[in-house]
Amino acid sequence: MNFLKGIVLLILLYHSLFFHAQQDSIVESRKEGLYLDYLQFRENRPITKSQIITSIDTAQLDFFTKVVSQKEILIMTPLGTEEKISPKDLWGYFQNGILYIYYDNAFYKVPVLGAISYFIGTQEVTYYSGVGWGYPYGMAGVPVKTREIKDFLMDYYTGKVYPFSLDQLEELFKKDPAIYNEFTQLSRKQKKNKYRYYIRLFNEKYPVR
Numbered sequence: 001m002n003f004l005k006g007i008v009l010l011i012l013l014y015h016s017l018f019f020h021a022q023q024d025s026i027v028e029s030r031k032e033g034l035y036l037d038y039l040q041f042r043e044n045r046p047i048t049k050s051q052i053i054t055s056i057d058t059a060q061l062d063f064f065t066k067v068v069s070q071k072e073i074l075i076m077t078p079l080g081t082e083e084k085i086s087p088k089d090l091w092g093y094f095q096n097g098i099l100y101i102y103y104d105n106a107f108y109k110v111p112v113l114g115a116i117s118y119f120i121g122t123q124e125v126t127y128y129s130g131v132g133w134g135y136p137y138g139m140a141g142v143p144v145k146t147r148e149i150k151d152f153l154m155d156y157y158t159g160k161v162y163p164f165s166l167d168q169l170e171e172l173f174k175k176d177p178a179i180y181n182e183f184t185q186l187s188r189k190q191k192k193n194k195y196r197y198y199i200r201l202f203n204e205k206y207p208v209r
Contacts (some may be wrong), residue, residue: 029209034064034073035091038159046094051076064095068107091159101154103161110154114203116172117154118196122147123163156208166191169199176202 033046040046049058053074056066067073068087077083092101099110099117108121127144151164155172162168166188173180183191183198 030094030097032064032094032096034067034093036085036089037091041091041094041099041159047075053082061096064093065100065107068093068100101161103152108152112203113156113208114199115156115206115208116169116199116202117156118164118199119152119154121150121152123150166195169195173198173202176205179205 029044031044031046031048033048034052035041035046049063052058052067053076054067054070056063060066068090070087072084072086075083075085087107088102088105090102092099092107094100099113100107101110102108103121104123106122108119110117110119112118124145125148127146128142153162153164153168153172154160155162170180170184173183179198179202183195186194
């Protein structure tokens with residue numbers, strides 16, 4: 001029994017080291033900074049700290065988070081001129097080995113960057129509160145906007161963000177016929193229980209740089 005426990009621990013350690021090695025290679029090669037668009041992200045050409053004109057201490061670990069919290073960001077262009085940009089015009093930013101992308105009027109943390117990235121954010125939803133029916137129900141009434149926690153998927157190869165659904169995940173899996181065929185053979189209940197495993201499997205086969 002102790003021998004079997006030792007084997008299990010070794011297997012878990014191997015997978016842990018493999019995952020961290022894959023993520024570390026991304027962190028070491030990617031520069032910190034702001035991305036105006038997806039192409040800058042893919043080509044690893046961010047607006048770096050040295051290009052940002054600000055009184056915020058650049059040594060702070062959350063420097064870029066504080067920068068994008070401002071109404072405007074003042075940067076020095078390659079031509080040596082100053083230019084103001086809005087945080088809303090950014091595609092995202094990379095800080096402390098983590099990607100943050102701008103989607104639906106907010107920046108969201110992508111915990112693990114892979115060919116298919118899964119992350120949690122919020123999305124604006126409109127309900128109609130009807131008199132006598134109670135929030136959020138009613139056939140007619142005053143529109144009430146709120147933000148709900150939602151799951152999202154990001155395709156590394158296109159930069160597109162999608163609200164999470166099993167159907168959308170299947171579309172992304174089509175790049176790999178073996179994974180796609182295996183996943184589509186599962187029942188819907190099995191897909192809900194195992195989709196994270198298949199995302200990890202896909203990302204291991206298609207490591208990003």
